[in-house]
Amino acid sequence: MVKVPGSSGSFAVLKNHAPIISALTEGELKVETESGEKLRYEISGGMVEVINDHIVVLAEFISKSDNR
DSSP, X not given: OEEEEETTEEEEEOTTOOOEEEEEEEEEEEEEOTTOOEEEEEXXXXXXXXXXXXXXXXXXXXXXXOOO
């Protein structure tokens, strides 16, 4: 699961998600791996593309957050 700060509001991407391209705003990007590991990053905008169970995030700036 990946949760991103979309320009029209945050949204989550799960397995088999429909293809999408969206602008991103400043905010938190959350990733939960298949093994249950939770990762958090702060981004300052960019783009996200989802296609065929692959997610590409192009961020202007990214920094790792406290992973709790």
